[in-house]
Amino acid sequence: MNQPFQLSDAALALALGLILLSPFAIAGMALQNSGLARSRSAAHSLLGVMSLLAAAAIFFLLLGSTWMGAAGQPAHIATVAGYAWDWCGKGAWLGGSLAGASATSVLTLLLDLVLVGLAAIIPWGSGAERWRLGTAIASTFLVAGVLFPLLAHWVWAGGWLSTLGTTFGLGVGLLETSGALPVHLLGGVTALAIVWILGARNGKFPKPQVATAIPGHNVVYVLLSCPLTLVGWFGLNGASALLFLHLPQSQIPLVEINTLLCAGSALLGTLAITRFRFGKPDASLCANGWLGGLVASSAVAAHVSAGTAIVTGVLAGLLTPLLVELLELAFSIDDPSGGVSVHAGNAILGLLIVGVAAGKQGQLLAQIVGIATVIGFALPVSYLLNALVNRYLPYRVDPDGERVGLDVHELGAGSYPEFIIHRDEFHSS
Amino acid sequence: MKYAAMLLMLAGFFLVLTALVLFDALALRTVFVLSGCAVEALGMVLSIRTHMMSRKRGVSL
Numbered sequence: 142m143n144q145p146f147q148l149s150d151a152a153l154a155l156a157l158g159l160i161l162l163s164p165f166a167i168a169g170m171a172l173q174n175s176g177l178a179r180s181r182s183a184a185h186s187l188l189g190v191m192s193l194l195a196a197a198a199i200f201f202l203l204l205g206s207t208w209m210g211a212a213g214q215p216a217h218i219a220t221v222a223g224y225a226w227d228w229c230g231k232g233a234w235l236g237g238s239l240a241g242a243s244a245t246s247v248l249t250l251l252l253d254l255v256l257v258g259l260a261a262i263i264p265w266g267s268g269a270e271r272w273r274l275g276t277a278i279a280s281t282f283l284v285a286g287v288l289f290p291l292l293a294h295w296v297w298a299g300g301w302l303s304t305l306g307t308t309f310g311l312g313v314g315l316l317e318t319s320g321a322l323p324v325h326l327l328g329g330v331t332a333l334a335i336v337w338i339l340g341a342r343n344g345k346f347p348k349p350q351v352a353t354a355i356p357g358h359n360v361v362y363v364l365l366s367c368p369l370t371l372v373g374w375f376g377l378n379g380a381s382a383l384l385f386l387h388l389p390q391s392q393i394p395l396v397e398i399n400t401l402l403c404a405g406s407a408l409l410g411t412l413a414i415t416r417f418r419f420g421k422p423d424a425s426l427c428a429n430g431w432l433g434g435l436v437a438s439s440a441v442a443a444h445v446s447a448g449t450a451i452v453t454g455v456l457a458g459l460l461t462p463l464l465v466e467l468l469e470l471a472f473s474i475d476d477p478s479g480g481v482s483v484h485a486g487n488a489i490l491g492l493l494i495v496g497v498a499a500g501k502q503g504q505l506l507a508q509i510v511g512i513a514t515v516i517g518f519a520l521p522v523s524y525l526l527n528a529l530v531n532r533y534l535p536y537r538v539d540p541d542g543e544r545v546g547l548d549v550h551e552l553g554a555g556s557y558p559e560f561i562i563h564r565d566e567f568h569s570s
Numbered sequence: 571m572k573y574a575a576m577l578l579m580l581a582g583f584f585l586v587l588t589a590l591v592l593f594d595a596l597a598l599r600t601v602f603v604l605s606g607c608a609v610e611a612l613g614m615v616l617s618i619r620t621h622m623m624s625r626k627r628g629v630s631l
Contacts, residue, residue, distance in 0.1 A: 517583025
């Protein structure tokens with residue numbers, strides 16, 4: 142068995158500093174979710190992010206970290222047709238592995254806790270304005286306690302996706318930087334499952350093939366989320382490069398430059414395409430494009446040149462608004478935060494670009510196998526388990542609660558009590 | 571119908587795994603992995619169609 146990886150003291154300090162930046166990613170996404178929802182559910186949206194973050198951390202520490210394990214640590218290995226499949230970690234239960242763990246292991250766990258929180262809040266934005274908070278916490282258990290740990294083990298902890306290269310000769314195994322697959326693709330497909338279960342907000346699709354625009358209540362929040370998420374992604378990509386990819390410290394600035402280039406070129410891509418399609422740039426879609434670029438950087442930042450990072454960003458910026466439009470208008474998917482398009486769509490884009498840019502035989506196939514694993518395994522499991530829970534604990538708020546807004550219905554008070562009046566709060570829709 | 575779509579996606583995933591184990595040549599593996607992906611895509615299309623039809627009928631889930 143391999144010896145667990147250990148960072149030098151200087152690298153440990155750098156990794157800790159970067160991890161401490163990473164909650165800005167969550168703050169940015171929380172602001173974006175809240176700004177893209179209507180004012181009647183603004184506080185509910187922000188409180189939900191905090192609650193899901195807290196629940197995800199606890200579920201993951203108590204249960205998920207057991208399945209995830211760590212590279213070089215014991216794991217459940219099945220031998221099928223002569224091939225060894227490392228499919229599940231064999232860590233200590235209830236966070237027991239923390240006792241006596243090395244500083245590197247503890248830092249890795251801290252990064253995992255932020256990443257699992259990020260995966261958990263992606264579906265929350267997609268189910269905004271109609272998802273009950275208590276049931277969202279129950280759903281978080283499925284993400285943080287079961288699906289994320291399994292996928293994270295497969296990608297980061299010596300699992301079968303990371304060893305596709307040595308086992309099957311597919312490049313060097315699945316390549317990504319900071320959770321494009323176990324965080325963003327998983328979060329995106331879970332968001333899709335949740336949206337399918339919840340259905341659309343009342344009034345969103347009044348007739349077949351007709352979608353009503355329900356604008357977010359604060360585009361300032363939405364745009365302010367962009368610099369916050371950038372800082373957070375600097376932390377996530379840098380810390381992941383050190384702790385998961387074991388890159389030397391000297392390469393971290395290059396990872397950060399690629400992160401910025403992806404986000405910036407994505408914003409410009411979205412700005413250009415919305416200017417071309419609608420006559421004027423769309424501010425909230427530009428913010429979605431920026432976040433899409435950051436998501437794509439979660440795959441590519443540590444593996445490509447600056448030029449490829451710019452191309453990736455531009456493609457992400459073009460893809461995001463098109464996917465948002467396609468899902469809403471063609472597929473009747475009501476996703477207020479654009480979580481499915483931004484996270485799932487751009488994670489797939491980034492993973493494929495890494496496969497092409499790596500230039501190794503079989504690398505693209507390894508990336509495709511990774512993507513097929515999330516869509517073919519995590520999406521059905523997430524849908525079926527969430528549908529099962531929904532049968533006993535209905536996810537969707539009752540129509541009256543949706544009409545008055547979740548702030549009043551679930552929290553007892555509105556976010557903006559002095560000046561907000563909604564016509565449809567006084568007339569049934 | 572949506573449950574059938576989910577099972578179709580799972581079937582596609584197992585096809586991908588099977589392709590890895592059964593074939594040694596990269597070209598064959600690629601073809602069969604892509605076949606598995608096509609089955610997953612079929613499941614996705616079925617799921618989306620079911621979602622749209624249930625929405626037209628005003629049914630959630």
